[in-house]
Amino acid sequence: MPEQISGRARLRGDCARCFGLCCVALPFTASADFAVSKPAGQPCRNLGGDHRCGIHTELRQRGFGGCTVYDCFGAGQQVSQVTFGGRDWRTGSREDARRMFDVFPVVRQLHELLWYLTEALGLPAARPVHAELRTLLETTEELTRRTPGELVALDVAAHRQTVNVLLLRTSELARAGVHGRKKDRRGADLMGARLRGADLRGASLRGAYLIAADLTGADLRDTDLIGADLRDADLTDADLTGALFLTQPQVDAARGGAGTRLPGSVTHPVHWAAAAL
Structure with a gap:
């Protein structure tokens, strides 16, 4: 191949x-x-x-x-x-x-x-x-x-x-394999939204504005994040396992820590560790 x-x-x-x-x-x-x-x-x-x-x-x-x-x-x-x-x-x-x-x-x-x-x-x-x-x-x-x-x-x-x-x-x-009702927030204005611990598994957040949103501990497994603006969003302890179309620039623009779970295609930014010191 x-x-x-x-x-x-x-x-x-x-x-x-x-x-x-x-x-x-x-x-x-x-x-x-x-x-x-x-x-x-x-x-x-x-x-x-x-x-x-x-x-x-x-x-x-x-x-x-x-x-x-x-x-x-x-x-x-x-x-x-x-x-x-x-x-x-x-x-x-x-x-x-x-x-x-x-x-x-x-x-x-x-x-x-x-x-x-x-x-x-x-x-x-x-x-x-x-x-x-x-x-x-x-x-x-x-x-x-x-x-x-x-x-x-x-x-x-x-x-x-x-x-x-x-x-x-x-x-x-x-996302069809995720049980339960899946939220559709495509292009939504979620700037500064309080989404701590939110269940967003299997949701569509395509193109959503999540600038400075609090996603601490949120469940973002199998969530479609293509084009989502994650600048300064707090991903501390959030679970993004299997998140769809998540890119390194999106992760680098966000805040997070050692407890943030990411797909294997992206890595924890170095500045996350530095911010924790």
């Missing part, structure tokens, strides 16, 4: 094989997440000549917490090493650099979709749609291998919608 179907290793950022694209291509605005503003295409002031962050171990302390919750899903090395064949934006032409910065966000979206599709294919309950999922995964994989010009012209939103329809069906199949 091809690696893109059987595993997720290539869908994890490998900064050693990237030219610091997320530190250059993307814009950010001075806020609680970023100490300064930067336009797209301009290198971050903390980016070194070796394409490494000069304050990587102090990002949160220096006001760049937004950087610690970003994940390119492996798009950085894909664009750097495959799409542009190892050409560095610093040494290539200005046109190459501009095109590379335009391509990076497109490939990042495609790689995020690959992450979701790969997870969906690993769900036994989604077997009825495995063939369709595999076809969409292979189509998405093919899109990532296109030329820079083709990638820039790609209607990613339309492709995302096609994938989303199947992911929604996958979610329904996976």
